[in-house]
Amino acid sequence: MSSTTGVACPHCGWPDGAEPFQVLSAHHTAAGGTLWTRCACGSLQARVVDGxxxxxxSRGRPTPAGC
Ligand SMILES: [Zn+2]
Structure with missing residues (x-):
């Protein structure tokens, strides 16, 4: 079964099931919540938390640190 999200970051291999590298913001909803996190490689991720x-x-592109 192919997945659209995969199980790890395609940029750095950080496992999606692991603790987020950095949590930017968290929004609680009736169904659970939404987490905006930044991966170790700098890519922005949107995570949905439910039961x-x-x-x-959603996963963004890595942003290089500095120039
Ligand atoms: Zn990454």
Missing amino acids: HGTRVV
Whole structure:
């Protein structure tokens, strides 16, 4: 079964199931919540938290640190 989100960051390999590298903001909803996190490689991620756990629904591109 192919997945649109994968199980790890395609940029740095950080496992989606692991603790987020950095949590930018968290929004609680009736169904659970939404987490905006930044990966170790700098890519922005949107995670949805529900009764089944956490899944990455959107993933941005890595942003290089500095220039
Ligand atoms: Zn990453």
